[in-house]
Amino acid sequence: MKTSMQYRISRESSMTLVSLTMTTPLDDAASVLGDLAKELAKDSGPIVFDVAGVSYFNSPAIRGWVLFVEALDRPYSFRRCSSYFIEYGNMAQQIFGAGTVESLHVPYRCAACNEDFEVLEMVDSLSGRDDLPVAPCPQCRASTPAVVTASDFLFFLGT
Numbered sequence: 001m002k003t004s005m006q007y008r009i010s011r012e013s014s015m016t017l018v019s020l021t022m023t024t025p026l027d028d029a030a031s032v033l034g035d036l037a038k039e040l041a042k043d044s045g046p047i048v049f050d051v052a053g054v055s056y057f058n059s060p061a062i063r064g065w066v067l068f069v070e071a072l073d074r075p076y077s078f079r080r081c082s083s084y085f086i087e088y089g090n091m092a093q094q095i096f097g098a099g100t101v102e103s104l105h106v107p108y109r110c111a112a113c114n115e116d117f118e119v120l121e122m123v124d125s126l127s128g129r130d131d132l133p134v135a136p137c138p139q140c141r142a143s144t145p146a147v148v149t150a151s152d153f154l155f156f157l158g159t
């Protein structure tokens with residue numbers, strides 16, 4: 001059976017980096033997250049979740065995920081969040097748990113050539129802004145505004 005949720009753990013000095021992918025409807029989220037929790041229990045120190053590869057959630061996965069982050073007893077943060085993860089989190093903030101978001105992907109669609117692209121931004125550089133940055137289309141270089149507004153997309157910051 002193809003599993004649609006996968007993780008990779010690496011250790012960088014004092015922190016544990018967990019790269020996660022979730023792509024299609026998953027029934028195995030609880031068992032995958034159970035394995036991950038066991039792996040993480042082997043050490044201590046802050047955890048950084050790289051969630052660039054999270055492009056799908058369904059209700060069982062959400063339930064499992066929320067229980068998983070609530071059970072973490074060490075500091076954690078989210079890096080390279082997919083725009084999907086952020087938009088889902090704006091509707092259901094429990095998916096961030098007590099974690100902070102370090103960086104995220106802002107979605108763009110070029111009006112000239114219809115190209116969809118995303119740009120990685122640090123949250124610190126966006127917070128307090130009224131508008132998200134305009135970005136050059138990778139295909140035609142046209143200046144492209146984000147497809148989301150700062151107030152909607154950065155809602156989770158609570159500012």
Ligand SMILES: [Zn+2]
Nearest residue numbers: 110113137140
């Ligand atoms: Zn373009």
